[in-house]
Amino acid sequence: MKPLLILVGADKGGVGKTTTSRALLDFLARKNVLARAFDTENPRGTLHRFYPAITEIIDLGEVRDQMKLLDTMQSAAVKVSVVDLKAGSLSRALDTFEKIGVLEAARGGEFDLALFHVVGPSIASLDEMGEIAQYTKGISYIVARNFINETNFFEWDEKTFKKYFAGLSNAREIEVPKLNEMAYEQVDLAGVTFSDFINNRQPNGRSGDYSFVLRGYVRKWLSDLDAEFDKLDVVKALLAPQAGASAEEGASTEENGDA
Amino acid sequence: MRIFDTDFPNGVLAGYFPQSSRVIDFRKTAEHVMLFDTIIGEPQYDYLIDLDASLLDRFFRLYRDIAFDAGAAEQGMRITVYFLLDRTLSSVEAAAETRQLAGKVAFVPVRNEAIGNILAVPQGAKRYHAIEKSREILLPRLSVDALNLIEGPDFSFGAFIARNGEGYPLELKVELFQFLETIYNQRRSDESGMPVAL
Numbered sequence: 209m210k211p212l213l214i215l216v217g218a219d220k221g222g223v224g225k226t227t228t229s230r231a232l233l234d235f236l237a238r239k240n241v242l243a244r245a246f247d248t249e250n251p252r253g254t255l256h257r258f259y260p261a262i263t264e265i266i267d268l269g270e271v272r273d274q275m276k277l278l279d280t281m282q283s284a285a286v287k288v289s290v291v292d293l294k295a296g297s298l299s300r301a302l303d304t305f306e307k308i309g310v311l312e313a314a315r316g317g318e319f320d321l322a323l324f325h326v327v328g329p330s331i332a333s334l335d336e337m338g339e340i341a342q343y344t345k346g347i348s349y350i351v352a353r354n355f356i357n358e359t360n361f362f363e364w365d366e367k368t369f370k371k372y373f374a375g376l377s378n379a380r381e382i383e384v385p386k387l388n389e390m391a392y393e394q395v396d397l398a399g400v401t402f403s404d405f406i407n408n409r410q411p412n413g414r415s416g417d418y419s420f421v422l423r424g425y426v427r428k429w430l431s432d433l434d435a436e437f438d439k440l441d442v443v444k445a446l447l448a449p450q451a452g453a454s455a456e457e458g459a460s461t462e463e464n465g466d467a
Numbered sequence: 468m469r470i471f472d473t474d475f476p477n478g479v480l481a482g483y484f485p486q487s488s489r490v491i492d493f494r495k496t497a498e499h500v501m502l503f504d505t506i507i508g509e510p511q512y513d514y515l516i517d518l519d520a521s522l523l524d525r526f527f528r529l530y531r532d533i534a535f536d537a538g539a540a541e542q543g544m545r546i547t548v549y550f551l552l553d554r555t556l557s558s559v560e561a562a563a564e565t566r567q568l569a570g571k572v573a574f575v576p577v578r579n580e581a582i583g584n585i586l587a588v589p590q591g592a593k594r595y596h597a598i599e600k601s602r603e604i605l606l607p608r609l610s611v612d613a614l615n616l617i618e619g620p621d622f623s624f625g626a627f628i629a630r631n632g633e634g635y636p637l638e639l640k641v642e643l644f645q646f647l648e649t650i651y652n653q654r655r656s657d658e659s660g661m662p663v664a665l
Contacts, residue, residue: 420504421503424532424534424535
């Protein structure tokens with residue numbers, strides 16, 4: 209299996225990057241796909257809090273940490289690496305990756321690279337799509353529209369909507385549905401994965417005492433989000449490695465073809 | 468029987484049963500979380516949820532999303548939905564939709580003779596008959612005097628039965644007992660002791 213590097217990031221803060229990373233790791237675990245995670249929220253990692261066993265906190269500005277992530281992709285037993293990029297570091301990380309040849313290596317097929325760009329319903333957030341366009345050529349670029357505030361993405365303003373989304377023909381879009389705030393806070397408080405919360409399990413494995421209703425909210429939300437992940441070619445290829453060539457071919461439809 | 472009255476802030480039903488009722492604002496997350504968690508967490512009680520019509524869709528979508536029927540079944544509880552129809556087509560449509568959202572529970576449409584008969588309209592009758600129902604209840608029409616009586620703030624069917632209608636005019640007493648008997652005779656024996664009624 210070819211290594212897969214998944215970057216989850218945004219330059220704007222508070223758009224749900226870590227929530228998306230957690231949901232993605234949860235999804236992969238339930239699909240029996242082993243993954244390792246890297247949390248760039250240095251020195252304290254939010255992702256690390258929920259996935260301490262598989263998450264390493266790194267500083268992507270440090271060469272040794274870049275090596276820890278990139279030089280081990282081929283040799284590591286776990287072939288899927290999920291990197292949760294801290295707020296404000298997406299452009300910088302992509303720039304670094306471009307400079308040191310990571311993006312070129314991915315474009316050349318040494319490994320697969322998927323970027324989940326989490327955007328919120330603000331112009332600043334949407335502007336990022338244009339700003340990072342130079343880096344997304346030839347990689348799987350997924351725009352994750354986070355409906356964190358139960359709002360919309362300027363669908364009411366056709367001109368603005370088209371400006372940002374009509375030009376995304378070579379990217380894939382997914383929607384991160386809104387999770388009830390109370391449910392979100394309870395999972396956060398519990399410090400467990402979404403699945404453990406749904407299954408009423410504490411971090412130590414013992415039975416929890418979480419609200420039936422809030423567990424239901426999370427179950428529904430995760431199920432909706434699973435459906436979004438499921439439709440991505442990069443995920444389809446990951447879940448069907450035996451499909452080989454056809455999966456590879458499928459993955460290319462998510463890429464910017466003019467690489 | 469514990470009662471949740473969603474007619475916030477009025478709580479008309481709660482006014483009749485103040486000791487066993489709680490008026491809740493279902494639109495608030497904390498309150499609907501409390502409602503469902505209480506029922507699942509304390510299944511030894513019987514519950515009645517009086518749903519305000521404006522909350523019907525919201526309630527049953529949440530009910531479906533959190534798989535409340537499965538949760539209640541795990542606790543050994545049974546759910547019966549009593550859906551009160553009026554004479555409009557939209558009411559039958561709402562009943563059909565609620566039936567779908569409610570899942571595998573007993574669904575009992577309740578028609579009130581006093582407010583008209585949806586079955587008299589061919590389209591309404593067709594739609595009504597297509598609804599999968601456990602059975603149906605027909606509330607007999609009451610006289611104006613009887614209606615005024617039972618809608619009084621101090622009236623209680625329980626007390627009326629306990630006192631065998633003592634103190635009420637004979638005509639009203641007979642009418643109300645016939646009314647109750649008609650309804651009780653439509654009650655199926657296997658629905659006795661149902662823990663959750665909506």
